[in-house]
Amino acid sequence: MATEIRVPTLGESVSEATIAQWFKKPGDAISVDEPLVELETDKVTVEVPAPASGTLESIVVKEGDTVEVGALLGQIAEGGAAGASASTAAKGDTKAGSPEQQAPAADQIVDVLTPSAGESVTEAEVGSWSVNVGDVVKADDTLVELETDKAAQEVPAPVAGKVVKIAAETGATVEPGALLCQIDTSIVGGASAPAKSEAPQAAETAPAASPGTDMPPAPSASKMMAENNLSADQVSGSGKRGQVLKGDVINAIASGATAPSSASAPSAASRGPVAAEDEPREERVRMTKLRQTIARRLKDAQNTAAMLTTYNEVDMGPVMELRKQYKDLFEKKHGVKLGFMGFFTKAVTHALKEVPAVNAEIDGTDIIYKNFCHVGVAVGTDKGLVVPVVRDADQMSIAEVEKEIGNLGRKARDGKLGMADMTGGTFTISNGGVYGSLMSSPILNAPQSGILGMHKIQERPMAVNGQVVIRPMMYLALSYDHRIVDGKEAVTFLVRVKESLEDPQRLVLDL
Missing domain, CATH: 3.30.559.10 (Chloramphenicol acetyltransferase-like domain)
Known part of the structure; x- marks a missing residue:
């Protein structure tokens, strides 16, 4: 049974706050009333205490995000980390070295939940996933894009690790707090990259980070760049730390940016002229929420x-x-x-x-x-x-x-x-x-x-x-x-x- 951590009432005229810092990370054992996270409003800084003892199971919003009163911050699993380890040892002393015990411990699996998108938003539609099961991600890497009837938002990875489960497929409708995916924190990679078996394919399709930044393009921007055969050095990023956003790609296309002709010209010539009847005359696209x-x-x-x-x-x-x-x-x-x-x-x-x-x-x-x-x-x-x-x-x-x-x-x-x-x-x-x-x-x-x-x-x-x-x-x-x-x-x-x-x-x- 998990206990929810939510933004408390901050005053009659205060409707939102910014996450200043987390004092704990997923997997940490916590005690009731122990400070978990610090919130900043336009009037005061407050600490949110733990509503129960146990293990910090997940963090839904990261530092720097703005949240409304009542929004879900994270979840606490019953039982402390130490207690859980002792219980496991007591139950399986004779099997401590067996292969069955090599599976990830429960406190190494972090649930990524659907964040709260506002008081009047009760559901969201799962958009495109930026990762697959088996991919290794860093903290703050974009996992999936959610669409509500008000806006679209990207869900970042709360921790570094390996994606071991995707619980909500593209097109599914989820409610705030619903499980999106799970990350195994016992496997931490140095870069946000797919597993080895998929690395060559990713290298072919995903554009590199634009010059002067270590941030890869946003998923929607990456997709549009691939569709238009644009390289990272042809698009200037306007996002955080110079990240290329979809709007940047649209502006680059509008300004006349095109892919280098050296690679595409021979292949086009070898194919010969494309018949007009081979091109689709219409396209059906589902309206976003x-x-x-x-x-x-x-x-x-x-x-x-x-x-x-x-x-x-x-x-x-x-x-x-x-x-x-x-x-x-x-x-x-x-x-x-x-x-x-x-x-x-x-x-x-x-x-x-x-x-x-x-x-x-x-x-x-x-x-x-x-x-x-x-x-x-x-x-x-x-x-x-x-x-x-x-x-x-x-x-x-x-x-x-x-x-x-x-x-x-x-x-x-x-x-x-x-x-x-x-x-x-x-x-x-x-x-x-x-x-x-x-x-x-x-x-x-x-x-x-x-x-x-x-x-x-x-x-x-x-x-x-x-x-x-x-x-x-x-x-x-x-x-x-x-x-x-x-x-x-x-x-x-x-x-x-x-x-x-x-x-x-x-x-x-x-x-």
Whole structure:
């Protein structure tokens, strides 16, 4: 019987914590109330004591990970390591040297369990395994990718050793705490590599680590590099310690990176032209849970809300001039680049304070007005659209907003967003301009009542003081729920955003 170790309640306003350090490792004997792990929050550092005596059976989350209150940290097996060894010896004194006793001891087998992905996530789908039974792995090597209806996450190896069992196959649905695989810690290799019998095959298919880093590419990136015949030196890694991520491979392909032609050209020539009829004309791919949820939520928003969109345009010249004048000084002082999202987020929070209906939501026959501004920023990733939230953006400076958006953007691209990062938003900003969109009608992010669509900045002839001049203009689109927001309020909101951006000093002076 195993006892679960979970994140304790950390205070009324604290919903998550970061794993600072583990004091024990799997297989260690522990006593009740003995400190096991140290957690850091934005307010305090706390130690989590052992809820029972026994042996630390498994560690689910590693140091540096962020977890929510109630999340599973690890499990304790009944009986201490010493007690278990004594019991085994007492039962089998006469067989101590027999071959049957050469099997790994129970405390050498570490269970890798499905981690908790958030309070509202009850199951996950097992994606592609990066290892096979018999492979030797190092601690923190990626074992498998899990997909939930909110996000995708990679499960790292909690310890070094040999994979002796895979309990959940690709495509299986598992609940938090379910067994994924087992690792025998008595066999520890110096590198994350398959068993000898499979080493040659792996050497042919898995790209080496990119130059300047000892981190191998992420599994999804490795697969895409192999499919496109790309080598590690053709892709620049943006992940932790320079690791190549799937997004890096996509960017490399988009920038025109191709495999060396010397090896592929002769083989292609020897095969001759490939008939068009030999190529598949269509491909059926199962939707991920995240994509299914995106599709369902967007359709629900259309079916439920009385959605309407109003448009305006803004002269981005003043913001661009201010940005050009101070961008170097801003980056030197704050350590982050001055972009447009900081200005837009602050302009939105000012307008939300003046038109609170756009920041409200409908609950049955009630309207819930929010006295705070949690602004969601829509981010497109290779897994789908996610909306991380900048909390209390109305209380932040432009520099603080830029830092938080940069941090959330990196976590989104690396697949590290947690549930706490994507819940609780009161309004959303979607920037289609980064893809070249000139105008669009964004769909509401239910249960929110408003979403602002940004678009491409394009120079156009404008009439200014009776003269035709060329100005950098952007179309703005506000989609809103007409059940709660009247047309007058929607237009007023959009005009206030326009005024703030065309006179950015208003943002500094809080006008």
